[in-house]
Amino acid sequence: MKVFVLPSGFAGGDFVELGGEDFHYLCRVRRLKSGDSFPAVDGEGNGYHLTLEEAGRKSCRLRVQKKGSPRRGEEAITLYQCLPKGQKFDLIVRQAVELGVARVVPVRSRYSVPKIADEEGRLRRWHRIARQAAQQSGACGLPEIPAGISLADVPDDFGKHPGGRKLGIFFHQNPLAISSLHGYLSSIPEEIALVIGPEGGLSDEEAGFLARAGFVPAYLGHRVLRAETAPVFAAAAVRIILLERERWSLADGT
Amino acid sequence: MKVFVLPSGFAGGDFVELGGEDFHYLCRVRRLKSGDSFPAVDGEGNGYHLTLEEAGRKSCRLRVQKKGSPRRGEEAITLYQCLPKGQKFDLIVRQAVELGVARVVPVRSRYSVPKIADEEGRLRRWHRIARQAAQQSGACGLPEIPAGISLADVPDDFGKHPGGRKLGIFFHQNPLAISSLHGYLSSIPEEIALVIGPEGGLSDEEAGFLARAGFVPAYLGHRVLRAETAPVFAAAAVRIILLERERWSLADGT
Numbered sequence: 001m002k003v004f005v006l007p008s009g010f011a012g013g014d015f016v017e018l019g020g021e022d023f024h025y026l027c028r029v030r031r032l033k034s035g036d037s038f039p040a041v042d043g044e045g046n047g048y049h050l051t052l053e054e055a056g057r058k059s060c061r062l063r064v065q066k067k068g069s070p071r072r073g074e075e076a077i078t079l080y081q082c083l084p085k086g087q088k089f090d091l092i093v094r095q096a097v098e099l100g101v102a103r104v105v106p107v108r109s110r111y112s113v114p115k116i117a118d119e120e121g122r123l124r125r126w127h128r129i130a131r132q133a134a135q136q137s138g139a140c141g142l143p144e145i146p147a148g149i150s151l152a153d154v155p156d157d158f159g160k161h162p163g164g165r166k167l168g169i170f171f172h173q174n175p176l177a178i179s180s181l182h183g184y185l186s187s188i189p190e191e192i193a194l195v196i197g198p199e200g201g202l203s204d205e206e207a208g209f210l211a212r213a214g215f216v217p218a219y220l221g222h223r224v225l226r227a228e229t230a231p232v233f234a235a236a237a238v239r240i241i242l243l244e245r246e247r248w249s250l251a252d253g254t
Numbered sequence: 255m256k257v258f259v260l261p262s263g264f265a266g267g268d269f270v271e272l273g274g275e276d277f278h279y280l281c282r283v284r285r286l287k288s289g290d291s292f293p294a295v296d297g298e299g300n301g302y303h304l305t306l307e308e309a310g311r312k313s314c315r316l317r318v319q320k321k322g323s324p325r326r327g328e329e330a331i332t333l334y335q336c337l338p339k340g341q342k343f344d345l346i347v348r349q350a351v352e353l354g355v356a357r358v359v360p361v362r363s364r365y366s367v368p369k370i371a372d373e374e375g376r377l378r379r380w381h382r383i384a385r386q387a388a389q390q391s392g393a394c395g396l397p398e399i400p401a402g403i404s405l406a407d408v409p410d411d412f413g414k415h416p417g418g419r420k421l422g423i424f425f426h427q428n429p430l431a432i433s434s435l436h437g438y439l440s441s442i443p444e445e446i447a448l449v450i451g452p453e454g455g456l457s458d459e460e461a462g463f464l465a466r467a468g469f470v471p472a473y474l475g476h477r478v479l480r481a482e483t484a485p486v487f488a489a490a491a492v493r494i495i496l497l498e499r500e501r502w503s504l505a506d507g508t
Contacts, residue, residue, distance in 0.1 A: 098483045099477075099483070136480070137480075138476065181498060182498050226348075226390065233486075240490075243475050247437060248504060249503055251500060
């Protein structure tokens with residue numbers, strides 16, 4: 001069984017009572033029986049060992065044993081995703097979480113959708129998608145998706161976010177600098193921000209603003225990627241370069 | 255305007271007459287006028303310069319000037335994708351083509367869907383998706399999607415494919431060897447095959463068979479990826495490592 005993600009209401013304790021979707025998933029889909037044990041994480045990334053105590057008709061009761069600290073060796077990636085059209089954000093959330101993004105922040109930018117219609121409903125939907133994706137992929141902790149912010153607030157938001165050595169990267173269709181992801185990531189940052197534009201990309205003013213705020217420009221090749229493919233490419237690129245960090249070094253003269 | 259992909263029926267010549275979807279796209283969506291010029295490629299990757307001569311009500315006539323040879327500096331990637339359930343192959347085709355995969359081969363494997371229902375219809379659909387994705391992303395040439403083959407035929411199929419230095423990689427959920435994509439790709443292969451399992455992955459027998467046939471195992475981290483996310487991760491990983499090939503070298507001792 002893959003890692004189960006405890007509901008956001010879980011606040012610690014030796015037992016937890018689960019109903020609704022969670023009950024359905026554990027007792028109907030996974031068909032767990034009393035005494036069965038499995039691993040779980042909470043929204044903070046803490047690990048647990050759960051044991052099914054008792055299954056009723058509509059809910060079940062589980063014993064909770066806390067394990068050690070959050071899984072190590074995974075850098076925290078925040079995806080600042082400018083709002084694309086239609087339902088594309090759904091696919092972005094799902095694939096980004098599968099690729100290990102810990103936080104997806106919806107961003108309003110010059111060429112993005114100006115505002116999220118029914119933001120509360122959409123956020124609930126994205127939380128549900130993120131939770132399913134985390135559960136299925138064995139992600140560490142429940143991915144965070146806060147309410148949308150404007151691009152002008154991205155540097156502050158990333159700056160306020162707790163964490164160690166930070167690296168903010170924005171992706172641009174033109175190779176703005178003689179730079180490479182390998183170069184940026186050679187320092188082994190602990191907190192990484194990826195800023196991805198909407199269908200129309202980031203404007204030159206926005207790229208300039210991010211650069212002045214300390215974000216570095218990256219380039220994913222000359223192909224035009226769809227709004228929903230660019231974040232997957234960016235997250236996958238960062239992930240493979242860090243996963244194989246011990247196997248490469250920067251070439252001479254870079 | 256992005257690069258236009260000439261229909262597969264185009265067999266050279268100084269003029270081409272286009273109707274249907276192509277006419278609609280050029281004259282209605284892009285609203286080209288007589289005299290407008292734009293770049294195009296054919297299924298072989300040859301570049302052209304097209305000029306709209308005359309637009310009728312249902313078709314248009316274009317002048318064709320051939321440009322130089324196919325775009326250089328892009329390795330040819332073939333994705334051997336074991337058939338996942340449902341409509342997932344649609345998304346895989348679209349994203350793989352955006353990421354520069356030149357050939358997507360549907361593969362039947364131990365845990366895959368056993369056969370493609372209405373294969374002709376599905377192939378037509380995938381060709382349409384591939385063509386749209388190629389057009390939108392400025393891909394070089396029309397991606398090829400042949401009829402499905404069985405996993406046992408993958409090494410032969412890749413061996414027969416024309417091209418230079420070849421590298422076949424299969425992706426496995428367990429780290430089978432002390433290997434890395436950086437290590438494999440440091441030789442700068444010209445033809446690359448990526449073999450990706452279905453939902454249930456490749457069986458141990460299949461992995462053994464591919465290894466004996468000269469394919470090398472790669473590992474994308476401990477996360478469980480969905481069948482439709484694994485090929486995107488693999489293609490993106492290969493692409494970024496090759497794109498930045500001049501910027502890294504193998505670490506000592508690897």
